[in-house]
Amino acid sequence: MSQTVRTRPEGSARPLSEAYDTALLDLDGVVYAGGSAIAHAVESLGIARAGGMHLAYVTNNALRTPDAVAVHLTELGIPTGASDVITSAQAVARLISEQVPAGSPVLVIGGEGLRVALRERGLVPVESADDDPVAVVQGYGGPELPWGRFAEACYAIARGVPWFASNTDLTIPGARGIAPGNGAAVEVVRIATGAEPQVAGKPLPPMHRETILRTGAERPLVVGDRLDTDIEGAFNGEVDSLLVLTGVTDGAQLLAAPPHHRPTYVDADLRGLLTGQPEVAVAGDGFRCGGWTATVGEERLELAGEGEVLDGLRALCAAAWTAAGEGSCELDGGKALARLGL
Numbered sequence: 341m342s343q344t345v346r347t348r349p350e351g352s353a354r355p356l357s358e359a360y361d362t363a364l365l366d367l368d369g370v371v372y373a374g375g376s377a378i379a380h381a382v383e384s385l386g387i388a389r390a391g392g393m394h395l396a397y398v399t400n401n402a403l404r405t406p407d408a409v410a411v412h413l414t415e416l417g418i419p420t421g422a423s424d425v426i427t428s429a430q431a432v433a434r435l436i437s438e439q440v441p442a443g444s445p446v447l448v449i450g451g452e453g454l455r456v457a458l459r460e461r462g463l464v465p466v467e468s469a470d471d472d473p474v475a476v477v478q479g480y481g482g483p484e485l486p487w488g489r490f491a492e493a494c495y496a497i498a499r500g501v502p503w504f505a506s507n508t509d510l511t512i513p514g515a516r517g518i519a520p521g522n523g524a525a526v527e528v529v530r531i532a533t534g535a536e537p538q539v540a541g542k543p544l545p546p547m548h549r550e551t552i553l554r555t556g557a558e559r560p561l562v563v564g565d566r567l568d569t570d571i572e573g574a575f576n577g578e579v580d581s582l583l584v585l586t587g588v589t590d591g592a593q594l595l596a597a598p599p600h601h602r603p604t605y606v607d608a609d610l611r612g613l614l615t616g617q618p619e620v621a622v623a624g625d626g627f628r629c630g631g632w633t634a635t636v637g638e639e640r641l642e643l644a645g646e647g648e649v650l651d652g653l654r655a656l657c658a659a660a661w662t663a664a665g666e667g668s669c670e671l672d673g674g675k676a677l678a679r680l681g682l
Contacts, residue, residue: 343599346599346602346604347658347661348620348654348662349604349654349658350580351617351619352616353616354616355391355616356612356613356617357387357388357392357393358392358393359559359561360561361393361394361557361560362393362395362396362557362559362560362561363388363393363396363560363613364396364398364551364555364557364561364563365385365395365396365397365563366398366399366400366542366562366563366564366565366569366570367397367398367399367409368399368401368512368513368587369513369566370563370564370565370584370587370610371397371413371416371610372416373514373515373586374513374514374515374516375515376416376515377416377417377418378586378609378610379586380609380611381416381609381610382418384609384611384613384614385613386417386418388614393613395418395424396424396426396551396554396557397409397424398542398547398551398562399425399428400506400507400509400541401428401480402427402428402432402451402453402454402457402479402480402506402507402522402541403451403453403481403482404451404452404453405453405456406423406425406456407422408452408453409425409427410422410424410425413425423554426547426550426551426554426555427457429456429457429479430550431506431546431547431549432454432457432477432479432504432505432506432539433457433460433461433463433477434546434550435504435538435546436458437462437463441474442463443463443464444463444473444474444475445463445465445466445471445472445473445474446458446463446466446473446474446475447466447471447473447476447477447493447496448465448467449476449477449478449485449489449490449492450477450478450522451479451480451481451482451485454477454479468492469492469495473496475501475503475504476493476496476502476504477504478493478504478505478525478526478529480506480507480521480522480525481525483519485525490529490532493529493533494533497529497533497535498533502538503529503533503535503536503537504538505537505539505540506540507521507522507523508526508541509522509541509566510523518588542573543569543570543571543572543573544576545576545577547573548573548577552577560580561579561580561581562574562577562579562580562581562582563581563584564581564582564584564587565584565585565587566589567593567597567601571600572601575599575600575601581603581605582603582604582606582612582613583603583605583607584608584612585608585609591656591673591680592673594606594653594657595657595660595661595669596660596669597661598664599661599666602657606650606653606657608650618654620655620657620658626642627658627662629652629655629658630647630648630651630652630655631646631647631648631651632644632646632647632651633645633655634652634656634658634659634660635659636659636671640675641656641659641672641673643655643656643676643679643680649680649682652680653677656676656677660673
């Protein structure tokens, strides 16, 4: 794919909720963490929706069904229907259904979300490698998924059955911190079998295709907390993105982002949907945003000025990404980020 290399976050004179028709929102680390709403999420999404923005919830977590996710969001104060939820289970079920006959048995290593998605596509979930599955599908099954489920996957894969994974996120944020995600479980099976799965979830095209098919978005904005899934998925789909800093990505990771991990916009949380975005402008040998100016020193990024923390981070992004070009910035940004409390 040939795309212009992004060297700074963009500005927007209009609130993002007006500039885009649909927000494609990640859930874990963006809307909630550990089941509880993240600060400012409920009210920000309510205002965006009241202003006419369509809200769709796009998650790589294949454990819960769209109905269950919609009920949870509604209980948090975000009225949601099942049709507003798109999961990696749905994306991988479509991917499988395009390669095997209708009515085929599929071995499920994961939760109810996968089973419901497979039935929606006319496939039959089974539990054992001895049930003659024509495919194995693996998705996040929660912290209590028995170790023996990985063995079932290995038995089937060793017999030549094709292997699919809903997603390969190595981690998942929760109320107590960062926990292993489906990608960690996929690695267990990969190590044991030497096989490679077909993957559907973000950042790969099957998930973007599923999202667009189900939402009909014409001017979508991907909103996420992860560079390697949400932001890379937006890059692959050639749509704009907003990174919020309520999940797994920190300032150092953002400054070091290669081109396919650089978001269009950066903000603290979902309140960023309701505002315009400040311009990052060239200022001499550096970049200015608000009251801050970022420049490149001999071996580190320099930051001068004062003002809003996020403006300083945006200016630093411009300096780091410009210096890195098509690579990753290796300059030390620790001191500059410390000035911002990041």
